[in-house]
Amino acid sequence: MKAKQAERLLKLPIYVFAQLDKIKAEMAAKGADLIDLGMGNPDIPPPPEIIETLVKSLQNPENHRYPSFEGAPEFKAAVAGWCRRQYNISVDPDHEVVTLIGSKEGVVHFAFAYIDPGDITLVPMPAYPAHFRGTILAGGEPVVLPTTEHRGYVPDLKIIDPDIARKAKMMILSYPSNPTGAVADRSFFEAAVAFCKKYDIILVHDFAYAEIYFDGQKPLSMLAIPGAKDICIEFHTTSKTFGMPGWRCGFAVGNRDLIESLRKIKTNLDYGLFTAVQKSAIAAMTLDEKEYIGRVRATYQRRRDVLVDGLNSLGWQIKKPAASLYVWLPVPQGYDSTEFTMRLIEKTGVVVSPGIAFGELGEGYIRAALVAPEARISEGIERLRQAGIRYDG
Ligand SMILES: Cc1ncc(COP(=O)(O)O)c(C=O)c1O
The missing domain is CATH 3.40.640.10 (Type I PLP-dependent aspartate aminotransferase-like (Major domain))
Incomplete structure (x- = not known):
């Protein structure tokens, strides 16, 4: 098709998630057990x-x-x-x-x-x-x-x-x-x-x-x-x-x-x-209100604690976020956010979002979403430990 896209589409920055989706699909097709903390896609079912x-x-x-x-x-x-x-x-x-x-x-x-x-x-x-x-x-x-x-x-x-x-x-x-x-x-x-x-x-x-x-x-x-x-x-x-x-x-x-x-x-x-x-x-x-949303909040809070405590045991020094579904953390030296995201997927099957997806000032960070059960988050941390992935500044 020869038609050129409208300028408004051409002006959009690259959609990093598309690249990520491709790698996720390739890994899943090879039978990888992915722990997907990439998208902020809630996994707790509605009431x-x-x-x-x-x-x-x-x-x-x-x-x-x-x-x-x-x-x-x-x-x-x-x-x-x-x-x-x-x-x-x-x-x-x-x-x-x-x-x-x-x-x-x-x-x-x-x-x-x-x-x-x-x-x-x-x-x-x-x-x-x-x-x-x-x-x-x-x-x-x-x-x-x-x-x-x-x-x-x-x-x-x-x-x-x-x-x-x-x-x-x-x-x-x-x-x-x-x-x-x-x-x-x-x-x-x-x-x-x-x-x-x-x-x-x-x-x-x-x-x-x-x-x-x-x-x-x-x-x-x-x-x-x-x-x-x-x-x-x-x-x-x-x-x-x-x-x-x-x-x-x-x-x-x-x-x-x-x-x-x-x-x-x-x-x-x-x-x-x-x-x-x-x-x-x-x-x-x-x-x-208290019944359902209270349970949802408590679940995300426990996941937040497991994830932040786990990452901090690997050298990060992250403060626990006060709200939202996300933990935002710096990437170790020597990587940009996309390279580190790809390394995590390839070495551990843990999927996160590269900070660059949130604008150029997100570079140097990744975002992990609290959308998997605590046991899976712990397993993700364990996989990082085994793969020798740490944060040393
Ligand atoms: C800040 C913010 N606004 C809006 C949305 C989209 O929500 P909705 O499902 O209502 O379109 C998201 C989804 O991640 C979000 O993070």
């Missing part, structure tokens, strides 16, 4: 109640018709109730909620609602790739806000060039963070809201890991900051909270103009979220 709700909903022919674009009134009401109970924020279900086919879809399409060619989005890096790829696809320019371990992976807003700030249209924050596991405190969120108001910047907060936190330290919704709703849209998902990544269910809440613009984009692109999935998500959001 049985919501599967029962799905099965029941599938039996009603009405639910197989096109759903409403923006979400059923019951779904939006359940979202408003969930947001009030979980984050102490109030959203109007009629004007401040929209359903999404997963939060990735929402975050990327939101860029299309506001970013014109040449527009600037401020993005902390390392970052979840959709945070900068959405802007690139829309023809805009992501401007990187570097984050480092030293500052807790939170950008320093004071060093942003005022000329850039004046030109910026959007800022995308996401705490708890993928890939670093960092959380941000109230004072940073207050500063971010004040900064975006000062420069008239749309504040996007991707809150995908809202419920995956450890040691009882609950992360804050950006919308809990007074005045945030004037400028902020926040993205949520059932993928991580309820172990439903394959169901493709999320929602956005926040400023009504921002929600309306996203809804307008989406009415031109999709037909909303399958009604049977909406019904199941309603069941999920009205479950007894």
